[in-house]
Amino acid sequence: xxxxxxxxxxxxxxxxxxxxxxxxxxxxxxxxxxxxxxxxxxxxxxxxxxxxxxxxxxxxxxxxxxxxxxxxxxxxxxxxxxxxxxxxxxxxxxxxxxxxxxxxxxxxxxxxxxxxxxxxxxxxxxxxxxxxxxxxxxxxxxxxxxxxxxxxxxxxxxxxxxxxxxxxxxxxxxxxxxxxxxxxxxxxxxxxxxxxxxxxxxxxxxxxxxxxxxxxxxxxxxxxxxxxxxxxxxxxxxxxxxxxxxxxxxxxxxxxxxxxxxxxxxxxxxxxxxxxxxxxxxxxxxxxxxxxxxxxxxxxxxxxxxxxxxxxxxxxxxxxxxxxxxxxxxxxxxxxxxxxxxxxxxxxxxxxxxxxxxxxxxxxxxxxxxxxxxxxxxxxxxxxxxxxxxx
Amino acid sequence: xxxxxxxxxxxxxxxxxxxxxxxxxxxxxxxxxxxxxxxxxxxxxxxxxxxxxxxxxxxxxxxxxxxxxxxxxxxxxxxxxxxxxxxxxxxxxxxxxxxxxxxxxxxxxxxxxxxxxxxxxxxxxxxxxxxxxxxxxxxxxxxxxxxxxxxxxxxxxxxxxxxxxxxxxxxxxxxxxxxxxxxxxxxxxxxx
Numbered sequence: 001x002x003x004x005x006x007x008x009x010x011x012x013x014x015x016x017x018x019x020x021x022x023x024x025x026x027x028x029x030x031x032x033x034x035x036x037x038x039x040x041x042x043x044x045x046x047x048x049x050x051x052x053x054x055x056x057x058x059x060x061x062x063x064x065x066x067x068x069x070x071x072x073x074x075x076x077x078x079x080x081x082x083x084x085x086x087x088x089x090x091x092x093x094x095x096x097x098x099x100x101x102x103x104x105x106x107x108x109x110x111x112x113x114x115x116x117x118x119x120x121x122x123x124x125x126x127x128x129x130x131x132x133x134x135x136x137x138x139x140x141x142x143x144x145x146x147x148x149x150x151x152x153x154x155x156x157x158x159x160x161x162x163x164x165x166x167x168x169x170x171x172x173x174x175x176x177x178x179x180x181x182x183x184x185x186x187x188x189x190x191x192x193x194x195x196x197x198x199x200x201x202x203x204x205x206x207x208x209x210x211x212x213x214x215x216x217x218x219x220x221x222x223x224x225x226x227x228x229x230x231x232x233x234x235x236x237x238x239x240x241x242x243x244x245x246x247x248x249x250x251x252x253x254x255x256x257x258x259x260x261x262x263x264x265x266x267x268x269x270x271x272x273x274x275x276x277x278x279x280x281x282x283x284x285x286x287x288x289x290x291x292x293x294x295x296x297x298x299x300x301x302x303x304x305x306x307x308x309x310x311x312x313x314x315x316x317x318x319x320x321x322x323x324x325x326x327x328x329x330x331x332x333x334x335x336x337x338x339x340x341x342x343x344x345x346x347x348x349x350x351x352x353x354x355x356x357x358x359x360x361x362x363x364x365x366x367x368x369x370x371x372x373x374x375x376x377x378x379x380x381x382x383x384x385x386x387x388x389x390x391x
Numbered sequence: 392x393x394x395x396x397x398x399x400x401x402x403x404x405x406x407x408x409x410x411x412x413x414x415x416x417x418x419x420x421x422x423x424x425x426x427x428x429x430x431x432x433x434x435x436x437x438x439x440x441x442x443x444x445x446x447x448x449x450x451x452x453x454x455x456x457x458x459x460x461x462x463x464x465x466x467x468x469x470x471x472x473x474x475x476x477x478x479x480x481x482x483x484x485x486x487x488x489x490x491x492x493x494x495x496x497x498x499x500x501x502x503x504x505x506x507x508x509x510x511x512x513x514x515x516x517x518x519x520x521x522x523x524x525x526x527x528x529x530x531x532x533x534x535x536x537x538x539x540x541x542x543x544x545x546x547x548x549x550x551x552x553x554x555x556x557x558x559x560x561x562x563x564x565x566x567x568x569x570x571x572x573x574x575x576x577x578x579x580x581x582x583x
Contacts, residue, residue, distance in 0.1 A: 011569035015543065017550050039576070046575040049525035050544035058431040059445065066423060066449050070456045 005029055005036050010043055404468045411459050419456055422468065427452075429469075429546065430476045436541050437480035439530045447483055451476040470555045473546070477538050477556065484534055521579075528578040536571030543568050 005026060012018050013026045030037050410418035427448070434447035454475050462471060529537055535557075542553045553564045 007573045008566055008569040011572050012565055014572075015550065015568070017565070042576040042580070043572045046525065046528070046572050046579060047540075047544050049521055049575075049579075050529065050540055051547075053436070053522065053525065053545060055428060055432045056435060056441075058427055058448065059441070062431065062445055062448060063423065063427060065445070066427075066452045067420075069449050069453050070419065070423075073453050073456055 004033065004039070007039070007043070010036070010040050013040070014044055014047055400467065401464070405464065407468070408459065408462060408464070419459065422455065422459070422472075423452055426469070426472045430472060433473065433476050433541060433546065434480055436529065436545060437477065437534070437538060438483060439526075443483055447476065447479045450479045454479070466555045467552075470548075470552055473542070473548075473556045474558070480538075481534055524579050525575070528575045531578065532571050532574055536567050536574065539564060539567035540571035540575070 009018070009022060009026060013023070018026065030040065407418050407421060411422075430451050431444055431448045434451070435441060435444035438444050438447060451472065455472055462468070466474075529540070532540065539553060539557070542548045542556060543550075548556065550561050550564050553568075554561050557564065557567075559567075
């Protein structure tokens, strides 16, 4: 019994998206296989059926409605907030609970988007997302090496000391920092990155994954940098190195958890008053190059080896520590954490906050940063370059 | 697309963007006029009903307006707008619990979508019937297959453009289109 052509090939053939070799194969096979000819005819028919769906003229009132809404939208932009800087102020209430790395799994997908290019370089406060760290893994370095070439760093959620779930992801910078930090740790330095710390921190409640290299002021960044940098590298060099990789977008700070062992170790855990946040937000966007590196890497230990429980057509799911992580695009997010759940956890208020997030995510899915304003706080999260993955 | 045509398109887009950034309100209107029908139809096919399609269209252009200044030109404006439209559609689908809101009155349906083309009444009836079947079949596809099939067969984007819109690899585009079509084919077996 001869084999039949797979649908994927026949479908590509319909669209003339086949190589010459594939073309020969298909046409050669079709000549002698009635069943494949029937399948092809069926695929062509549905394709034609969809093509023949007539385009419908939009209702006449629609353009007026859009214009109204667009006009309203333009009024919503606060004057002090240049459009290049990002979203207007949200109507949310201040977030009371400490919240750091905030990635919301909207519909189980983490989105990346950026709010423009910073033009001035003054206050570069960055929320650096660290990877879920609670599995100490000395092989993280090699995994990161592999990962950087093959796959984006992972994102996982953790629960911080006050029960907030935060989603974190390791960036290239984090990786670099982590490698450095490991080196310095290996050399006996006291200032260590957050690696492994969250696991320690969590039970004691003294630190959170969120603090593991998340939001920080320049000052604390600098301090952290100083402490965690390997001997010989000065902050300027680090800044320049980091800056060459990334643009930086100013953002206000997020209040972080109470002092944790991480703060000494290069994790920027500082609280900032709202005024500072406001001030930052009011500043002109800053140019590239002056942001100091605040990245503290936390390795994702063991995740790559976590058993895959579902694969194939369904999104890949891995189970680790009793929690399930789902691959969405380039990132892993904890399964079941929808935006509604996240909004409760993160104390977002109201449809408008969610709508803003949703919007930003939908627009800039492929970009590198997200800056969120939640209540009176602005949080910025940095992701690595996404690499499209085939499903 | 010929290189020169693509280049000229990019120049037009760049000019529109620049004018928008300079505060030229008409620039956005141009963008709207250019893409209004495209967005509305995609939204209609994704959502299954005109009311949702209108909302999705409005939302799409409001988002586009809000973020146009940050558009970096990595993709064409068209694929960017498509992407927003699809995301708005999918958001709406999610909020509806992934079920499309089908019109109660289906009379608007296929009649609008089948041209006369000089057919006999019988031919038209068959065409309408098939058209309705295709629409129902489309509505029943999982959203990510539906959007791939629509972008290919309805919007006639090529595979690389679809990959850009969806943010996936070509291989993924290929398989989603194929699976969508196969599901349609099976659903319509006997009628196509």
